[in-house]
Amino acid sequence: GESVGLHLPTLSVQEGDNSIINCAYSNSASDYFIWYKQESGKGPQFIIDIRSNMDKRQGQRVTVLLNKTVKHLSLQIAATQPGDSAVYFCAETNSGGSNYKLTFGKGTLLTVNP
Protein backbone atom coordinates (compact mmCIF):
# COMPACT_ATOMS: atom_id res chain seq x y z
CA GLY A 1 0.00 0.00 0.00
CA GLU A 2 0.99 3.63 -0.08
CA SER A 3 3.23 4.66 2.78
CA VAL A 4 5.78 7.14 3.93
CA GLY A 5 8.48 5.76 6.21
CA LEU A 6 11.76 6.63 7.87
CA HIS A 7 15.05 4.72 7.89
CA LEU A 8 16.09 5.72 11.41
CA PRO A 9 13.75 6.01 14.33
CA THR A 10 16.33 7.78 16.54
CA LEU A 11 19.32 9.99 15.88
CA SER A 12 21.74 11.34 18.44
CA VAL A 13 24.24 14.06 17.49
CA GLN A 14 26.65 16.40 19.19
CA GLU A 15 25.87 20.09 19.32
CA GLY A 16 27.40 21.82 16.34
CA ASP A 17 27.36 18.75 14.12
CA ASN A 18 25.20 18.45 11.04
CA SER A 19 22.15 16.15 11.19
CA ILE A 20 20.58 14.20 8.38
CA ILE A 21 17.13 12.68 8.73
CA ASN A 22 15.89 10.40 5.98
CA CYS A 23 12.47 9.46 4.69
CA ALA A 24 11.30 7.02 2.05
CA TYR A 25 7.94 7.17 0.34
CA SER A 26 6.22 4.67 -1.90
CA ASN A 27 3.53 6.66 -3.69
CA SER A 28 4.99 7.74 -7.01
CA ALA A 29 2.09 10.18 -7.40
CA SER A 30 3.30 12.20 -4.40
CA ASP A 31 4.30 15.65 -5.54
CA TYR A 32 4.43 17.77 -2.41
CA PHE A 33 6.49 17.03 0.68
CA ILE A 34 6.80 18.73 4.03
CA TRP A 35 9.08 18.31 7.02
CA TYR A 36 7.59 18.96 10.43
CA LYS A 37 9.21 19.32 13.84
CA GLN A 38 7.32 18.27 16.93
CA GLU A 39 8.61 19.29 20.34
CA SER A 40 7.41 17.56 23.46
CA GLY A 41 3.86 18.55 24.35
CA LYS A 42 3.33 20.59 21.20
CA GLY A 43 1.80 20.18 17.80
CA PRO A 44 3.86 19.57 14.65
CA GLN A 45 5.44 22.73 13.33
CA PHE A 46 6.25 23.37 9.67
CA ILE A 47 9.97 23.48 8.87
CA ILE A 48 10.33 23.36 5.11
CA ASP A 49 8.56 22.00 2.07
CA ILE A 50 9.46 20.95 -1.45
CA ARG A 51 7.49 20.23 -4.59
CA SER A 52 8.31 17.49 -7.02
CA ASN A 53 9.58 19.88 -9.67
CA MET A 54 12.57 20.61 -7.42
CA ASP A 55 15.29 18.40 -6.00
CA LYS A 56 16.68 20.76 -3.38
CA ARG A 57 15.39 23.58 -1.26
CA GLN A 58 17.18 25.54 1.43
CA GLY A 59 15.94 27.40 4.44
CA GLN A 60 17.62 28.82 7.47
CA ARG A 61 20.04 26.06 8.60
CA VAL A 62 17.87 23.43 6.93
CA THR A 63 17.99 21.84 3.50
CA VAL A 64 15.57 19.35 2.02
CA LEU A 65 16.67 17.03 -0.75
CA LEU A 66 14.26 15.10 -2.92
CA ASN A 67 15.25 12.13 -5.05
CA LYS A 68 12.21 11.09 -7.04
CA THR A 69 14.02 8.26 -8.76
CA VAL A 70 14.39 6.32 -5.52
CA LYS A 71 11.50 8.02 -3.74
CA HIS A 72 13.69 9.41 -1.00
CA LEU A 73 13.56 12.62 0.98
CA SER A 74 16.06 13.96 3.47
CA LEU A 75 16.29 16.84 5.90
CA GLN A 76 19.68 18.28 6.67
CA ILE A 77 20.14 20.49 9.70
CA ALA A 78 23.37 22.45 9.84
CA ALA A 79 25.15 23.21 13.12
CA THR A 80 22.58 21.34 15.18
CA GLN A 81 21.58 23.04 18.41
CA PRO A 82 19.99 21.68 21.60
CA GLY A 83 16.78 23.45 20.58
CA ASP A 84 16.62 21.21 17.53
CA SER A 85 15.92 18.20 19.76
CA ALA A 86 12.47 16.98 18.73
CA VAL A 87 10.65 14.39 16.65
CA TYR A 88 10.85 15.09 12.94
CA PHE A 89 8.22 13.92 10.48
CA CYS A 90 8.10 13.88 6.75
CA ALA A 91 4.68 14.17 5.18
CA GLU A 92 3.48 13.83 1.64
CA THR A 93 0.47 14.48 -0.49
CA ASN A 94 -0.35 14.29 -4.15
CA SER A 95 -2.31 16.44 -6.52
CA GLY A 96 -5.27 14.09 -6.77
CA GLY A 97 -8.41 16.19 -7.05
CA SER A 98 -9.96 15.37 -3.69
CA ASN A 99 -6.87 14.29 -1.82
CA TYR A 100 -7.28 16.63 1.11
CA LYS A 101 -4.82 15.04 3.49
CA LEU A 102 -1.17 14.79 4.42
CA THR A 103 0.23 11.32 5.00
CA PHE A 104 2.89 11.30 7.69
CA GLY A 105 5.91 9.09 8.12
CA LYS A 106 6.70 7.43 11.42
CA GLY A 107 8.95 10.14 12.83
CA THR A 108 12.60 10.33 13.89
CA LEU A 109 13.60 11.40 17.36
CA LEU A 110 16.58 13.74 17.17
CA THR A 111 18.57 14.22 20.37
CA VAL A 112 21.27 16.88 20.46
CA ASN A 113 23.93 16.38 23.11
CA PRO A 114 25.62 19.52 24.46
Add this chain to the structure above:
Amino acid sequence: DTAVSQTPKYLVTQMGNDKSIKCEQNLGHDTMYWYKQDSKKFLKIMFSYNNKELIINETVPNRFSPKSPDKAHLNLHINSLELGDSAVYFCASSWTARTEAFFGQGTRLTVV
Protein backbone atom coordinates in the same frame (compact mmCIF):
# COMPACT_ATOMS: atom_id res chain seq x y z
CA ASP B 1 -2.60 35.28 18.52
CA THR B 2 -3.00 31.52 18.31
CA ALA B 3 -3.55 30.41 14.72
CA VAL B 4 -5.15 27.02 15.44
CA SER B 5 -6.54 26.59 18.92
CA GLN B 6 -8.16 23.52 20.35
CA THR B 7 -9.73 22.91 23.73
CA PRO B 8 -9.34 21.29 26.11
CA LYS B 9 -5.64 20.52 26.22
CA TYR B 10 -6.16 17.59 28.56
CA LEU B 11 -9.22 15.40 28.90
CA VAL B 12 -9.54 12.49 31.32
CA THR B 13 -12.79 10.58 31.24
CA GLN B 14 -14.31 7.20 31.96
CA MET B 15 -15.16 4.54 29.44
CA GLY B 16 -18.59 4.91 27.96
CA ASN B 17 -18.73 8.68 28.32
CA ASP B 18 -19.31 11.14 25.47
CA LYS B 19 -16.90 14.03 25.02
CA SER B 20 -16.17 16.85 22.58
CA ILE B 21 -13.02 18.63 21.47
CA LYS B 22 -13.32 22.05 19.92
CA CYS B 23 -11.08 23.57 17.26
CA GLU B 24 -10.93 27.04 15.79
CA GLN B 25 -8.58 28.59 13.25
CA ASN B 26 -8.18 32.30 12.57
CA LEU B 27 -6.08 31.92 9.43
CA GLY B 28 -8.94 32.06 6.95
CA HIS B 29 -8.07 28.58 5.69
CA ASP B 30 -10.53 26.53 3.65
CA THR B 31 -9.44 23.10 4.86
CA MET B 32 -9.43 21.65 8.35
CA TYR B 33 -8.37 18.27 9.67
CA TRP B 34 -8.39 16.00 12.67
CA TYR B 35 -5.37 13.79 13.24
CA LYS B 36 -4.80 11.14 15.89
CA GLN B 37 -1.33 10.55 17.33
CA ASP B 38 -0.79 7.26 19.12
CA SER B 39 1.70 6.38 21.84
CA LYS B 40 4.38 5.68 19.23
CA LYS B 41 3.97 9.20 17.84
CA PHE B 42 2.38 7.98 14.62
CA LEU B 43 0.14 10.68 13.13
CA LYS B 44 -2.86 9.46 11.19
CA ILE B 45 -5.51 11.48 9.41
CA MET B 46 -9.03 10.98 10.70
CA PHE B 47 -11.11 13.58 8.90
CA SER B 48 -10.64 16.32 6.39
CA TYR B 49 -13.11 19.12 5.71
CA ASN B 50 -13.08 21.65 2.90
CA ASN B 51 -15.38 24.65 3.16
CA LYS B 52 -17.44 22.90 5.84
CA GLU B 53 -17.88 19.77 3.75
CA LEU B 54 -16.52 16.38 4.73
CA ILE B 55 -13.94 15.28 2.19
CA ILE B 56 -12.13 12.45 3.91
CA ASN B 57 -13.20 9.97 6.57
CA GLU B 58 -10.36 7.54 7.04
CA THR B 59 -12.34 4.52 8.25
CA VAL B 60 -12.91 6.12 11.61
CA PRO B 61 -15.57 4.41 13.78
CA ASN B 62 -18.89 6.20 13.63
CA ARG B 63 -18.60 6.92 17.36
CA PHE B 64 -16.48 9.83 16.11
CA SER B 65 -18.56 12.59 14.60
CA PRO B 66 -16.92 15.78 13.34
CA LYS B 67 -18.97 18.90 12.92
CA SER B 68 -18.04 22.05 11.06
CA PRO B 69 -20.50 24.86 11.83
CA ASP B 70 -18.46 27.25 9.71
CA LYS B 71 -15.17 27.33 7.86
CA ALA B 72 -13.23 28.41 10.94
CA HIS B 73 -14.42 25.65 13.26
CA LEU B 74 -14.16 21.87 13.25
CA ASN B 75 -15.26 20.12 16.40
CA LEU B 76 -14.92 16.45 17.21
CA HIS B 77 -17.51 14.59 19.23
CA ILE B 78 -16.81 11.11 20.50
CA ASN B 79 -19.52 8.81 21.80
CA SER B 80 -19.11 5.80 24.06
CA LEU B 81 -15.43 6.33 24.67
CA GLU B 82 -13.21 3.25 24.75
CA LEU B 83 -9.77 2.66 26.25
CA GLY B 84 -8.27 2.49 22.76
CA ASP B 85 -9.39 6.05 22.07
CA SER B 86 -6.68 7.30 24.42
CA ALA B 87 -4.31 9.36 22.27
CA VAL B 88 -3.40 12.92 21.40
CA TYR B 89 -5.79 14.48 18.92
CA PHE B 90 -4.58 17.30 16.71
CA CYS B 91 -6.63 19.77 14.77
CA ALA B 92 -4.98 21.41 11.76
CA SER B 93 -5.84 23.74 8.92
CA SER B 94 -4.45 24.71 5.54
CA TRP B 95 -5.47 26.52 2.35
CA THR B 96 -5.51 23.20 0.51
CA ALA B 97 -3.84 19.82 0.99
CA ARG B 98 -1.01 21.11 -1.20
CA THR B 99 -0.01 23.82 1.18
CA GLU B 100 1.44 23.54 4.64
CA ALA B 101 -0.90 22.59 7.44
CA PHE B 102 -0.84 24.46 10.73
CA PHE B 103 -1.46 22.36 13.81
CA GLY B 104 -3.05 23.09 17.14
CA GLN B 105 -1.36 22.22 20.40
CA GLY B 106 -3.18 18.91 20.71
CA THR B 107 -5.70 17.42 23.13
CA ARG B 108 -4.43 14.55 25.23
CA LEU B 109 -7.39 12.26 25.77
CA THR B 110 -7.10 9.61 28.46
CA VAL B 111 -9.89 7.09 28.85
CA VAL B 112 -9.90 5.21 32.16
